[in-house]
Amino acid sequence: MINLDEVRDVLSGVSDSDLGLSVMDLGLIYGISEVSDGNLGIRMTLTGADDPMYDRICRFEEDAVLQVVKQAWRVSGVRSVRVDVEWESPLTNAFMGDHDPFLMVNGVR
Numbered sequence: 001m002i003n004l005d006e007v008r009d010v011l012s013g014v015s016d017s018d019l020g021l022s023v024m025d026l027g028l029i030y031g032i033s034e035v036s037d038g039n040l041g042i043r044m045t046l047t048g049a050d051d052p053m054y055d056r057i058c059r060f061e062e063d064a065v066l067q068v069v070k071q072a073w074r075v076s077g078v079r080s081v082r083v084d085v086e087w088e089s090p091l092t093n094a095f096m097g098d099h100d101p102f103l104m105v106n107g108v109r
Helices: 004-011 054-072 101-105
Strands: 029-036 039-044 080-085
Touching: 004 029, 004 039, 004 054, 039 054, 054 080
Parallel strands: 039 080
Antiparallel strands: 029 039
């Protein structure tokens, strides 16, 4: 059995490459589940989907996904990790943590 709270904790250490803020605080990860015994599923989006320079930042976004996978492997009981990146995500402020990204980007906490 995977401790999903522990997964959330380790993923809090992964920063989005565009904003330099936690993917959890930004609400970019909106689904974490144990699909079957030891098999972890993560649904997420990335901040660069609509960026006109998407091709140039794609490698940084790929790094964010790799970091999510690497951190998820640190959790006891994880045998496999599948990350589904959805560009047309239901991302809204409701998915964000207690932080306002605008204030965080502008140095106000």
